[in-house]
Amino acid sequence: MDLRSIEIQPIEAKWLTDKHVSLDVLRLDKIDAVVSGNKWFKLKYYLVQAQVEQKRTVATFGGAWSNHIIATAYAAREAGLKSVGIIRGEKPTVLSYTLAQAIEYNMELHFVSRDQYKRKEEIIQSFSNNDWFWIDEGGYGITGAKGAAEILKTVDTRSYSQIVAAVGTGTMLSGLILGSSRGQSITGISSMKGNTAIEQQIKDLLKNENPQATFEIKHEYHFGGYGKHPHQLITFINDSYDKHLLPLDIVYTGKTFYAIKDMVENNRFQTGSKLLMIHSGGLQGNKSLANKVLVF
Numbered sequence: 001m002d003l004r005s006i007e008i009q010p011i012e013a014k015w016l017t018d019k020h021v022s023l024d025v026l027r028l029d030k031i032d033a034v035v036s037g038n039k040w041f042k043l044k045y046y047l048v049q050a051q052v053e054q055k056r057t058v059a060t061f062g063g064a065w066s067n068h069i070i071a072t073a074y075a076a077r078e079a080g081l082k083s084v085g086i087i088r089g090e091k092p093t094v095l096s097y098t099l100a101q102a103i104e105y106n107m108e109l110h111f112v113s114r115d116q117y118k119r120k121e122e123i124i125q126s127f128s129n130n131d132w133f134w135i136d137e138g139g140y141g142i143t144g145a146k147g148a149a150e151i152l153k154t155v156d157t158r159s160y161s162q163i164v165a166a167v168g169t170g171t172m173l174s175g176l177i178l179g180s181s182r183g184q185s186i187t188g189i190s191s192m193k194g195n196t197a198i199e200q201q202i203k204d205l206l207k208n209e210n211p212q213a214t215f216e217i218k219h220e221y222h223f224g225g226y227g228k229h230p231h232q233l234i235t236f237i238n239d240s241y242d243k244h245l246l247p248l249d250i251v252y253t254g255k256t257f258y259a260i261k262d263m264v265e266n267n268r269f270q271t272g273s274k275l276l277m278i279h280s281g282g283l284q285g286n287k288s289l290a291n292k293v294l295v296f
């Protein structure tokens, strides 16, 4: 895992120059081909906490293509900890790439029905004779946010006026709000349909902190819902790669880049705005698509 491979990619496009707006992309996906992006940052202090509490195993939750599961498996192994993944849904005959890779990293998988999966407290109870350190689904929590705040310290990000990033649980966005400089505004693009509780969840996470930045969440770029990737999105992702050599994922960053272009074209940003998009990774999830659907 090499944080020095993170870089800034300037985007050159007529839709930007037309509106006198600039856009750079912070390429967290460069950290690693599989364990890329924001999950690495979100996990950092959970693993420290597990070690302080002298736990030998971390346990968490996720679906078959979860970036969080694979990142936890990898990061736990790096930290000398065992890992357990509670996976949503019955065990399939052929494991997803993500789960096969998690097993490679020595994660122990337990499959639970979709119904059981909703009752996380019961699951935790059922394993209570084990001395495990539990991490919420997606790394949700202020500990995750504090790790994500360090995303903005990987390069000098102080000159940007706006920071735009994808939102799932809102933990990364909370971290960006914490880590931002005075005067910056933070825009989150929700990957879910109608997840209007997210604003309050972010405020709850930050209630004991003192963030300088303002934030807003956009709810109209979900493309049909979490994980949905209609043809229009796939075409956009392929075009973005052709034009900018920017690989995007179908769950989060593809929708975010689309949202930025749409907002710029609709004059959502003032002339002279300096935008920074966080490329939060997640490219391994694209392996859920058939071969050759994407050009990269």
Ligand SMILES: *Cc1c(COP(=O)(O)O)cnc(C)c1O
Pocket: 037, 038, 039, 067, 068, 138, 166, 167, 168, 169, 170, 171, 172, 173, 249, 252, 253, 280, 281, 282, 283
């Ligand atoms: C998990 C994830 C997100 C969302 O992060 P949250 O902290 O859950 O909001 C965004 N982008 C990628 C690539 C992710 O894997």
